Amino acid sequence: MKKIVFPLFLFFSCFAISQSKVSGVVVDELGDPVAFANVLFKNSVEGTITNDNGRFYMESDNTYDILLVSFIGYAPQEIPLPSKVNYDMNIVLQESNEQLDEVVIYVGKQSKKNNPAIDILKKIWAKKRVNGVYKFKQYQYDKYEKVEFDLNTIDSALMKSKIFKGMEFVFQDLDTSRITGKTYLPIFINEVFSKAYGDNLLDESKEDILGSKNSGFSNNQAITAFVEDLYSDYDIYDNYLKFFDKSFTSPLSKTGIDTYNYVLSDSTFIDNKWCYNIIYYPRRKNELTFKGDFWVNDSTFAIKKINLEVTKSANINWVKEVYIEQDFEVVSDSVFLLKRDYMLSDFSFSKKEKSKGLYGKRTTVYDNYKFDIPKPKSFYKNESDPFDPIVFSRDSTFWKNNRLEKLNKEESGIYKLLDTLKTVPKFKTYYNLVSVMASGYVEIDKWNLDIGDVYSVFGYNDAEGVRLRGGARTYFGQNDPWRLEGYMAYGFGDRKVKHGFSAKWLLDRKSRLMISGGNRRDIEQLGLSLTSTNDVLGRSIASSSVVTVGNNDRLTNINLSTFNVEMEPLTNFRIRVGSTFRTLSSALPNAFSLDYLDPTSPIGVSSEIKQFDINTTLVYTPGKKTIGYGVERYDINDDYSTLLLSYTKGLDGFMESDFEYEKLQFSYSQPWQIGGMGRLFSTVEVGKTFGAVPLGLLNVVPGNQTLFTLYNTFPNLDFYEFVTDTYASVHFEHNFNGRLFSRIPVLRKLNLREIIGLRGVWGDLSEENILLSSPTNIPLLAPTDKIYWEYSFGVGNIFKIFRLDLNFRGNYLENPNARPFSVTGSFGFSF
Structure with missing residues (x-):
């Protein structure tokens, strides 16, 4: 999103x-x-x-x-x-x-x-972990953060354009950037005041948010999540600084000498401290690097002042300019503490000098440092509620006393400007258009209802032919304690109506105690995941893919009902206990059969599976950050790992359920930032089913017959080519973010990004399960003799939005209709 x-x-x-x-x-x-x-x-x-x-x-x-x-x-x-x-x-x-004497010219x-x-740089490395707040046992300070977005490069042509007709009053309060010299118009601002605490002996820290105030797109949680993720925290002493999902090599990095040129330029007194000035700039173009300079103290080798500017040749999309500056104050004659952190990003579709775009600016000010005031460990465990309504309703006196940096005239006017704009019909039209395209839903405020999502209206498959879908959800606000959601669809090929309905209710906000349930009756392409689907609203892309490879006829009629109880007793640790009842049958029996041996059937064979399951799922996502406290929350980072343990118990006889079995599954997913060499995504998954079950309840190795690149699938496998009851799989995908192509002169200017993938799976299928599903019309094979594996080479960032992958099959080429090679792709906006 x-x-x-x-x-x-x-x-x-x-x-x-x-x-x-x-x-x-x-x-x-x-x-x-x-x-x-x-x-x-x-x-x-x-x-x-x-x-x-x-x-x-x-x-x-x-x-x-x-x-x-x-x-x-x-x-x-x-x-x-x-x-x-x-x-x-x-x-x-x-x-x-x-x-000159004693001056070396480089x-x-x-x-x-x-x-x-x-x-000097080497001495900075040696001292970096004993500077600042690390020099004390405990620390605390006040923190004020201001995030602002501004429309930039305002000129007379833009002011007179039809887009702003009827809204000319917004240009009465223009400002000029001290970094770029461009005229800009503030359109969004968010302020947060908090108190931070830390204990270096206990290795504990926390931040209590005492006030939060925003204007602009304040109720659009998707945009708020985007802003939060965009301006994540960073430390200039780290080897790599993450911005816009990319890792930039810090000029203070231990790998900096291989990435930057350094020049000792000057020395002088700053705040009565003798400091050296070092200029740095990149050794090569098209890498994720900065240019700038920093001042460093001659005795502590702590940074006094630094600025960083992303080079225009850096392989990053939609960002024309990034400028960062940090200032440090000196306390106790030798301790350098961060005083002010300023970051400006110039977003634009083009990197041309005169192109119009959007400034994103974050200013963070730190003050009132206090040290060596011990607090019990329980203090750090009792975090304040950042979504307490009091936090969002602070009066002007609170902000006057706690703004560590005053708003200028233009910033102060944003709140009044946006209040006025919201009454202008044209602005409301623009806002609604952006909101619909961003969230996928059309907001109908007077009914507290959203219509959508608009991206799933059209579909096509062999069973339904052309398919149309429409849905809606309740939406009173971004922190609703309950939500109803549903859809209806119609296939013009089978002339049948399908539906899905879901209800969620958050009973306790602190423990995230929630109950949910729903029902879905639809046609689905099962087998795109080793875990069975329990989603009563979602639908795989393969179920509605307009273009597929080979025959896309292994589709299933599914009637699924679920009920779940979920809670989060510890931060990022969720427990879910629930039950499902599903009925499965083939949507195209002549091409794909789910038949199995059934002694109770008059003909000894059944074509429909009825199954009641009880399942328990544990999910741990250390480091995950979210916003919101309602029934649905938004993630604001994607660098956390996910550990999942699932246990399913199938009951025979209850509600006419057909099979008694147990299933145990575990998966571990982890993104790895490999310094300046890009990002690696990895997933390991294992599972075993105890007891005899038919094809519809086995674990299908996820093939992919669509033309889309789908992580965690095997693009050279057909649906249901491999079926298992015991399995282990691994997926690796590494994006070099253009690190290699940047060394090739011909390719350097294209800012392409190289991607490699490796995946494999081993599985087994018992003779008992093979026999049980013997009436089916597809062969039941498992990759038992040797691990099935694939590898791929991809090129991303083609025209900034396309990715193309060449996928190669490593073995099992003797399988019927085996595909040794495939081409898949995807598109989307990314930095």
């Missing part, structure tokens, strides 16, 4: 008084741009560096009359500033033939040997 939210949010979003403003371009004598040149107001530490095209923009609340411009290998320049605002400056640097790629900047 978050991959859909961003481009739609961006599509929809399609003069603070400073004393000194400068912008321009730095070139050499031949007129070529000088990238990464140092630009500084004289007699200050306020500066920036030029981008890949030699351009820069800078502003300050102070007045300066001289600009210093320098770069290694060139003579430094002092440029007079005749006025407070100096735009479009053209600064020419002359090559330098002089070498040109181009910097040596890793005898480089004083790298010597």
Whole structure:
């Protein structure tokens, strides 16, 4: 969902008084741009560096009359500033033939040997875990965070466009970015004030949110989740910094010397501390890297000030610019504590200089540090409720006293502006359009009802032919304690109506005690997962795929009823106990049979399975983060592991149930960030069924006859090609995020991303189960003699939205109609 939210949010979003403003371009004598040149107001530490095209923009609340411009290998320049605002400056640097005493001049790629900047960097590594709050037994501080989104590159053409006709008043309060110099219009703001506590001896920490206030898209939980995930926490001392689902190499990383060039540029006193200035820039293009500089203390080797700017050649979509700066304050003469963290992202469909887009800005301010105040371990276990209504209803006095950084005039006006906009019909139309496309539902506020989802309206399969579906759900707000949801569908081929209905009720918010139940009567492509389906609303993509490989005729009529009780006694540890009753039969008996031997049948064979099961499921997701406290919550991160243990007991005779059996299953899924080499997804799954059951209740190795790339399936297997009652499977998929292609000149500019996959499964099927399902018209085979395996090579980020995979079958090529090779793909918006 978050991959859909961003481009739609961006599509929809399609003069603070400073004393000194400068912008321009730095070139050499031949007129070529000088990238990464140092630009500084004289007699200050306020500066920036030029981008890949030699351009820069800078502003300050102070007045300066001289600009210093320098770069290694060139003579430094002092440029007079005749006025407070100096735009479009053209600064020419002359090559330098002089070498001053005790100064080493570096040109181009910097040596890793005898480089004083790298010597300092090594001392930063040695000290990084004893700086800041790590120097104390306990710590606590106040934290204020402000997230803002702004429409940028406002010009007269945009103001007069039909899009904003009737909403011209929004342009009365424009501001100018101190980073890029672009005019922008604030459209969303979220403020949070909290108190953080930590104990380094107990290795415990917690954060109590005391106030939260937002405006803009405040009730759209999908967008809120996207914002939360977008601006996750980071530590500049870490080797890799994660932004937009990508891992960027930190300039302070131990692998930095292989990724960046470092130059010791300057040294001076900052807040009475002698500091070195080190400039860094990437060794290669198209990698996930930064450029910028940092100031580091000469004795503690703690960072005093740092700025990071993502290079424009970095392999990242929809983001034109990212700028980060952090400032640290000195306490007790030697402790450097984070004071302010600022991050600006310039989102745009194009990376061209004049393209319009959206600023995302996060400012975090830290204050009132206190140390060595011990608290019992129970204090850290009793977390406050971040969704307490009091938190969201703080008055103006609270915010006046607790804002650690005041809102400027434009930011203060956002709340009033959005309140006014919500009364404008055209704005409501735009907002509803974005909301529908992001969530998939049409909101009908006066009925507290959502219609949808719109993405499942059309389908097609061999049994139903063309299929239309419509659904609805109750929606009073993002934290509803109960929800009803349902759909109806009609197949024009079989001329039958299908339906699904679900009800959920959250009984206790603290323990997440919830009851749920529902019924679904539909046609389904079973066998896309080793675990049986208990979802009364969802439907696999293979059930409605318009284009498939081979015959897509192994479809099942399913009548499924469920009832579950679920709770979360510990954070991210869920227990679910429930029951299901299902009736299964073939949707196309002539092509696919679920027949089994039945001594109680007059003909000795039955074609329908009736089964009542009791199941217990344990799910542990350490590190998972969510927002909301209602019956449904949204995930705001995807880097957590998932451990699942399931036990199912089938009862014979109860409600005319046919079989007595037991099934035990375990799976472990884990994403791994492999430093700068990309991201690995892994899944291990094992299971065993005890007792005799027919084909409809066995574990089918998940094949994939669609043209879509589906993780955890085998794209070169047909549906029901392998069937097991005992199995073990592994899936690995690694996305290098363009790390390899960035080294190839021809491919570098395309920003493609290489993906490799490896998967395998071993399984067994007892003679008893083979005999029981002998009347079926498909062969029952299991990969018993040797592990079945596949491998794949993929290319992602084709035109920024497509992925293509070439899949190869490793063995069992002698199977009837075996597919040795297949091509699958997918599309979507991702960074």
